[in-house]
Amino acid sequence: MANAADLPDRVREALRGRGFRRLPFPDEETWPAAPEPGQLRVALPMDLPSPDLPPRLVLVFEVELGEDPWVNASLVAEGPEPFTASDVRLEASETGLPFAVVIETDVVGPLFVAQLGPVLGSVEPDVLADLRRELAGDRSPRFAGRRGLPVFAHEDSRWAWKDRELATMHMLSFPCMRRELQPVTRVPETLVLVEAAATAAVMETDEPAERLHRLLRLLSAVGAPSPAAVELVPADVSQARSLVETVAELGSDALRAAEPALAGALRGRTGPAPRARWRPGWPSTGREALERRIVARALEGVRSCRVVTRRGRLARRGSPDVHALEIEGIGIVQVKAEEIEEEAA
Amino acid sequence: MANDLDELRREYDERGIGPAIFDEVRRAVGAVVHRYDPMVYAGASTWEDAMEDVVQGVIVDVLIQEGQLDYIMATAGTIEDVRNLLRFQVKRYLAKGRRRTVVDNLLDRCKERLRASPFRVIDGGPPERYGLEDGGVDPRAPTDEELHAAARAAALVPRTRPSAGDRAPAVYTREALDALLEAVARSLPSGFSLSELGTILEMVLTDWVAGFLYDFEGGEGPEEVALGPEEEAMSAAAIEQILEQCSEEQLLILRRKLEDVADEAIARELGVSRPTVHARKQEVLGTMRDVLRDVPERVQKEVMDRLSMHLVRLGTTGGGADG
Numbered sequence: 001m002a003n004a005a006d007l008p009d010r011v012r013e014a015l016r017g018r019g020f021r022r023l024p025f026p027d028e029e030t031w032p033a034a035p036e037p038g039q040l041r042v043a044l045p046m047d048l049p050s051p052d053l054p055p056r057l058v059l060v061f062e063v064e065l066g067e068d069p070w071v072n073a074s075l076v077a078e079g080p081e082p083f084t085a086s087d088v089r090l091e092a093s094e095t096g097l098p099f100a101v102v103i104e105t106d107v108v109g110p111l112f113v114a115q116l117g118p119v120l121g122s123v124e125p126d127v128l129a130d131l132r133r134e135l136a137g138d139r140s141p142r143f144a145g146r147r148g149l150p151v152f153a154h155e156d157s158r159w160a161w162k163d164r165e166l167a168t169m170h171m172l173s174f175p176c177m178r179r180e181l182q183p184v185t186r187v188p189e190t191l192v193l194v195e196a197a198a199t200a201a202v203m204e205t206d207e208p209a210e211r212l213h214r215l216l217r218l219l220s221a222v223g224a225p226s227p228a229a230v231e232l233v234p235a236d237v238s239q240a241r242s243l244v245e246t247v248a249e250l251g252s253d254a255l256r257a258a259e260p261a262l263a264g265a266l267r268g269r270t271g272p273a274p275r276a277r278w279r280p281g282w283p284s285t286g287r288e289a290l291e292r293r294i295v296a297r298a299l300e301g302v303r304s305c306r307v308v309t310r311r312g313r314l315a316r317r318g319s320p321d322v323h324a325l326e327i328e329g330i331g332i333v334q335v336k337a338e339e340i341e342e343e344a345a
Numbered sequence: 346m347a348n349d350l351d352e353l354r355r356e357y358d359e360r361g362i363g364p365a366i367f368d369e370v371r372r373a374v375g376a377v378v379h380r381y382d383p384m385v386y387a388g389a390s391t392w393e394d395a396m397e398d399v400v401q402g403v404i405v406d407v408l409i410q411e412g413q414l415d416y417i418m419a420t421a422g423t424i425e426d427v428r429n430l431l432r433f434q435v436k437r438y439l440a441k442g443r444r445r446t447v448v449d450n451l452l453d454r455c456k457e458r459l460r461a462s463p464f465r466v467i468d469g470g471p472p473e474r475y476g477l478e479d480g481g482v483d484p485r486a487p488t489d490e491e492l493h494a495a496a497r498a499a500a501l502v503p504r505t506r507p508s509a510g511d512r513a514p515a516v517y518t519r520e521a522l523d524a525l526l527e528a529v530a531r532s533l534p535s536g537f538s539l540s541e542l543g544t545i546l547e548m549v550l551t552d553w554v555a556g557f558l559y560d561f562e563g564g565e566g567p568e569e570v571a572l573g574p575e576e577e578a579m580s581a582a583a584i585e586q587i588l589e590q591c592s593e594e595q596l597l598i599l600r601r602k603l604e605d606v607a608d609e610a611i612a613r614e615l616g617v618s619r620p621t622v623h624a625r626k627q628e629v630l631g632t633m634r635d636v637l638r639d640v641p642e643r644v645q646k647e648v649m650d651r652l653s654m655h656l657v658r659l660g661t662t663g664g665g666a667d668g
Contacts, residue, residue: 006363006364007362007363007364007367008397008401010401010405011362011367011401011404011405011409014404014405014409014410015361015362015409018409018410021412021415022357022358023415023418023419024419025354025418025419026419026420026421026422027422042419042420044422051425054420054421054422054423054426054429054430055420055421055422055426056420057416057419057420078430078433079433079437079558080411080413081551081554083551083552083554083555085605092412097412097415098412098415099411099412099413099415099416100411100412120419139607144489144490144493145488145489145490145492145493146489147493148548148551149493149496149497149500149548149549149551149552149605150497150500150603150604150605151552152603153649155646156552157552157553157555157556157559158551158552158555160559161555161558161559164559
């Protein structure tokens with residue numbers, strides 16, 4: 001170990017023979033981020049910056065890979081001592097981590113996949129199954145002697161601590177929870193952005209009727225819950241004008257027939273050019289236009305969307321192909337990337 | 346030295362701990378310890394005397410041996426996250442040391458007490474094992490599960506809140522300590538050593554650790570004001586009412602529920618059905634609700650403390666398998 005002489009003897013002695021297991025940092029790009037039950041990962045807050053809400057370790061219990069990929073996860077305590085009867089200690093040998101962890105089986109919430117950092121460790125399926133029993137209120141014999149003691153008085157400090165942990169999980173999971181409660185909160189259905197690379201084939205013909213035909217075929221292939229949820233993201237002003245002209249040149253009958261399919265396509269919102277970071281990266285061509293559109297929608301509260309692009313454009317990293325766009329001053333927007341065949345466009 | 350996160354990460358990557366991380370730990374210790382009495386928390390007259398010991402203790406015991414530096418570097422997204430987590434680990438180090446001191450003092454009191462009735466040495470060891478005078482069949486070390494069950498019983502015994510400046514807080518009155526030892530002995534009919542008793546006491550005092558770590562009330566603080574004569578009378582009357590109106594079985598069920606034992610396990614222990622346990626539970630809770638309805642909150646606490654003392658002395662062979 002280099003320059004160990006600058007440390008006290010006691011520290012040097014402790015370091016000798018005890019290597020540090022280099023775990024990925026929370027913002028390290030070691031994606032694919034394909035989530036699986038049993039993974040131990042760091043959960044990042046959706047709103048950035050969040051000085052009052054630091055990243056926290058979580059254990060993934062369930063994975064839902066629908067339009068807005070999300071996971072159900074429980075919070076991991078900040079220290080290795082189980083405080084209450086709902087807190088279960090797992091040893092390093094059970095997780096592959098270099099430290100023991102305490103799973104708070106009573107602090108559970110949904111998180112967007114984009115909130116999750118790299119995989120740090122995992123538990124075996126049989127351990128996870130027993131932890132699921134704990135979530136349901138059953139006490140598994142496996143964890144006998146590895147829980148804290150029950151809390152039965154409000155003045156017990158652990159009561160206030162558990163309240164605080166629940167509040168932390170609520171803040172981490174609120175954006176996803178709001179999304180999943182869609183019918184109740186009336187948040188719009190999942191936004192689908194079709195980036196310029198996917199519409200390139202549409203623009204290859206000058207024939208308005210053919211252009212419209214290709215556009216409608218593309219919108220149909222996107223598979224959005226409704227046409228109103230789909231927005232085209234032109235690469236530049238010139239492409240935007242071309243799309244508008246395509247519609248303007250339609251006869252009234254064709255326009256009436258096409259209108260439902262085009263309900264959202266030409267909406268054309270745009271936001272300020274953001275300082276943003278993609279995890280993992282996104283190809284540079286057309287990226288700025290896409291980011292501006294996402295910023296515009298994020299300012300309206302959208303924190304998750306699908307982006308449809310041309311097949312082969314992205315280096316596929318797993319299923320689902322989830323990216324996180326971290327926008328300075330706003331936070332994380334989850335982007336589920338989907339590719340469609342060239343002929344669909 | 347001003348560090349940034351990248352610099353700390355580089356150092357961690359290259360060598361684990363170097364001067365930058367060492368400096369951050371020293372900064373964290375300096376930020377935390379000045380709030381606490383150095384004599385109480387470090388056995389030193391000033392923090393200047395104890396600082397280096399504490400810094401090295403945090404690094405060796407917590408960051409290296411417990412792997413908490415790996416935890417910090419894997420979860421921190423900013424330099425402030427690192428510093429907050431280091432301060433948290435410094436507090437953990439101080440809390441564990443303090444708890445150990447309190448436990449050691451309690452064990453000193455227990456050592457003598459366990460040699461007199463109703464306790465005795467049931468196995469000369471080493472280590473010596475203790476138990477009730479009428480116990481001690483097949484002395485052996487308890488399992489972790491049994492220790493946990495004993496801790497759940499011991500946790501029911503009311504404690505006095507230690508004051509912040511008290512180096513050696515009593516924590517338990519003489520009567521309460523007797524009740525605690527009796528509860529532990531009943532939970533562990535095969536006996537227990539002082540070390541195992543220490544483990545139980547550490548578990549019981551975990552709530553104090555939580556309060557210390559997160560600056561919640563319920564930890565150390567100003568001495569609690571005793572009840573006045575009228576309040577004492579109210580408390581005594583309430584206890585009498587509860588004990589008159591509840592059967593032994595109902596009280597045992599109450600005790601087991603406070604120990605977080607599932608209804609099914611209680612039913613097995615008592616040889617009754619689970620619905621019966623549920624019904625008895627509702628009955629005893631209803632009785633307590635009625636008795637305590639118009640009683641002031643601080644008197645309620647006294648009532649619960651006294652009731653707990655009665656509960657831990659119920660003649661049983663220990664808690665359920667859960668926990």
